[in-house]
Amino acid sequence: MSRRRRPPPLDVLTYPLAGLLAEAPGSQRSYRIAAVVIPLDEPLELAEPIEGTLRVARTNRGVLVDGRLRASLRELCSRCLAEIEVPLDLVISEEVLPSVDILTGLPIDATAEPDVERLTSAHELDFGRLVRAAIALAEPIAPLCRPDCPGLCPICGALAVAGHGHVEEAVDPRLAPLLGWHPVDAEPPSDYTPPHRPVPARRRR
Numbered sequence: 001m002s003r004r005r006r007p008p009p010l011d012v013l014t015y016p017l018a019g020l021l022a023e024a025p026g027s028q029r030s031y032r033i034a035a036v037v038i039p040l041d042e043p044l045e046l047a048e049p050i051e052g053t054l055r056v057a058r059t060n061r062g063v064l065v066d067g068r069l070r071a072s073l074r075e076l077c078s079r080c081l082a083e084i085e086v087p088l089d090l091v092i093s094e095e096v097l098p099s100v101d102i103l104t105g106l107p108i109d110a111t112a113e114p115d116v117e118r119l120t121s122a123h124e125l126d127f128g129r130l131v132r133a134a135i136a137l138a139e140p141i142a143p144l145c146r147p148d149c150p151g152l153c154p155i156c157g158a159l160a161v162a163g164h165g166h167v168e169e170a171v172d173p174r175l176a177p178l179l180g181w182h183p184v185d186a187e188p189p190s191d192y193t194p195p196h197r198p199v200p201a202r203r204r205r
Helices: 127-138 172-178
Strands: 014-016 028-036 046-058 063-076 082-095 122-127
Touching: 014 127, 028 082, 046 082, 063 127, 122 127
Parallel strands: none
Antiparallel strands: 014 122, 028 046, 046 063, 063 082
C-alpha cells in the first residue's frame, strides 16, 4: 500500500483565498503573523522576524488587504558605520484583484489596470510580495545609531566623541613661511613687471 504524498508546504505569507472569493462582499479572514522571516532584496536584511496581523476582506471586485506589521532591519549607521537595528512599523492597505475568474476559470484581462496587485492563478494572496515592497519603502535613507551620533574622525577614523582631537606635528622651519600663503588669494607685488615676450615676426608672402 503506497503512502499518500503530502502536499508541498505553502509559503508562510501565501494565503489561499478561493473560499473567500466565493462568499459575499464584506466577508473577512484574519490571520496572525508570528516569527516570519522572508528573504529581502539586497542589501536589505531582517534583524528580527516579522510579527503582526493580516485582515483580508471580500469586495465586489476582489479583496482588500489590511496588514499591521512590526519588523527590524540590520543596517549600518550612516555616520559611525556601527551595526544597528532599525525598527519598522508597517501599515499595508492594498486592493488585490483576481487574475482568474472564480466562476469560469478563465484569465482576466489586466491591461486596463496593469499596476494593480493580483492574486495568483490559484486564487492565492502572495502577501510576502506586499511586505517586501513596504519594507523597501520604509528603509531609512540615512540610518543613525542615535540622533546625536558624532561620526568618525576624518584623520584617524576613530569615533569623534567630545574631547577627541589630534596634536599638530611640528612644521619644518624651512616651510613655515608657506603656512600663510594661499595661491587663490595671492596678489603680485606692486613693483611686479611681467616678463617681456617678443612678438614673432610675420612671414612675408
